[in-house]
Amino acid sequence: MEQIVAHLIQYGLLVVFANVFLEQIGVPIPALPTLVVAGALAARGRMDPMALLAVALAASVLADTIWYYIGRWQGHRVLRTVCKLSLSPDSCVRGTEDLFERAGMPSLLYAKFIPGYNTIAPPLAGAMDKTLGSFVFWDSLGSLLWIGSGVVVGFLFHRAVGRALHYLETLGYWAGGVLAMGLALVVLAKWWQRKRVSKLLKLARISVAELKEMMTEGQAPVIVDVRNRSAHLHDPRRIPGALRVTVDEIGEKLGHLPRDREIVVYCT
Amino acid sequence: MEKGFTRVRPLEGGLDAWIEAGHFAEDETIVAIRKRR
Numbered sequence: 001m002e003q004i005v006a007h008l009i010q011y012g013l014l015v016v017f018a019n020v021f022l023e024q025i026g027v028p029i030p031a032l033p034t035l036v037v038a039g040a041l042a043a044r045g046r047m048d049p050m051a052l053l054a055v056a057l058a059a060s061v062l063a064d065t066i067w068y069y070i071g072r073w074q075g076h077r078v079l080r081t082v083c084k085l086s087l088s089p090d091s092c093v094r095g096t097e098d099l100f101e102r103a104g105m106p107s108l109l110y111a112k113f114i115p116g117y118n119t120i121a122p123p124l125a126g127a128m129d130k131t132l133g134s135f136v137f138w139d140s141l142g143s144l145l146w147i148g149s150g151v152v153v154g155f156l157f158h159r160a161v162g163r164a165l166h167y168l169e170t171l172g173y174w175a176g177g178v179l180a181m182g183l184a185l186v187v188l189a190k191w192w193q194r195k196r197v198s199k200l201l202k203l204a205r206i207s208v209a210e211l212k213e214m215m216t217e218g219q220a221p222v223i224v225d226v227r228n229r230s231a232h233l234h235d236p237r238r239i240p241g242a243l244r245v246t247v248d249e250i251g252e253k254l255g256h257l258p259r260d261r262e263i264v265v266y267c268t
Numbered sequence: 269m270e271k272g273f274t275r276v277r278p279l280e281g282g283l284d285a286w287i288e289a290g291h292f293a294e295d296e297t298i299v300a301i302r303k304r305r
Contacts, residue, residue, distance in 0.1 A: 077284060206277040208289045227283070237293035239286055244296070266279035266286070 012038060012047050017059045020147070024063030026119050031056075032150045039154020040161035049155075053147060060112075060143035061136065064122040068135050071126025076234050076268050078123045096120045097228050097268075105130060108138035112146035128230060206264055211239075221262035226250075231268050239266065 016031075016038050023031040035056065042049040071078050079096065096117055100107055111121040125135050154161055214220055223242040238244065245253045257263060279286065287293050 204277060205280040207280050208285050208291070211279060211286075212289070212291060225283070232296070235283070236296040237283070237287070238296055239283065240292060240294050263276045264279050265276065266282045268282050268284060 012041065013051060013055045016052060017055050020056045020059035021063045024060050024119075025066065035147060035150030036154035036157075037161055037165070039151035040158035041154075042151065043155045043158035044162075049151070052151060053144070056147040056151075057140065057143055060147065061140055064139045064143070065132075065136065067119070067122035068126040068132070068139075071123030072129070073126075074123070075127045076231055078127060079120060079268065096124060097231060100124050100128070101228055101230050105134055105138045108135070108142040109145065110142065112142055127234070211264055215240075221264045222257055224257070224263060224265045225267075226265050227267050235268075242266075 016034055019029060019031040019034045022029050038047055038052050038056075039049075041047040042052055074081075076097075099117065100121065105125065107117075108121055108125070111117050122135070122139065125139075211221070211223075220241065223239050225238050225242040225244045226246070227244075228246060232244070243253070243257075281288075283293070
């Protein structure tokens, strides 16, 4: 216990900065456990709570601002790249765009509590040409809420956190091994699940080459462009002959689509 | 999703993949102007 605490006190703020920055930039290393432990240390007077909040906030806003500029530079294309990590890229792009379109910049307040949206919201704000001042304001508030929640939990339950750290200390080198094995198992399970689902999705999708071939052979399916309004404003192009149907119009327009022809839907 | 329809399939990679493959994409604003004329 003393050794772990000593390391955290010595490199605490640096560890917090690195962990928060890496998680916010997209590396799957959760920062919340570190914030909880740091909060527990702050409760015991072994870490300055104000310095802890400031360092974590700086790391979070810095990483998010990098994503914001990538979004400004790459536009909506960055969404597809980020969403490639998710199980269903199409629904990931649509879902996040719809959420941001509905809630706007205030959604950055709770973005950090929604897995996936957390990484996508900052580049989306950039892609939608939101001002840097407005972005930093909402992102700072959201970051502070997220960091504060971890630190407060650690602060309130510092005894329980202390007991958990003590248990890990008694395990000695085994603790590292057990944690590494647990992490490896989680990554393996995610990878297997992703592989299985992407195989199923691949079967259900149509490739660009297949669609082009159908169109050339005169067997063109009904093509439906289901991108939302902001994506349309950003890029007014569409596949020749595609019908534009937004989410609000689906119920109304679906009845007019022919039922005897294949339908191909696409988004960004 | 396919209820009542022959078959519904999402396009792999969406509009970006279509454009990246070098296929023609019509500009909706130009199509709208032509229709008005």
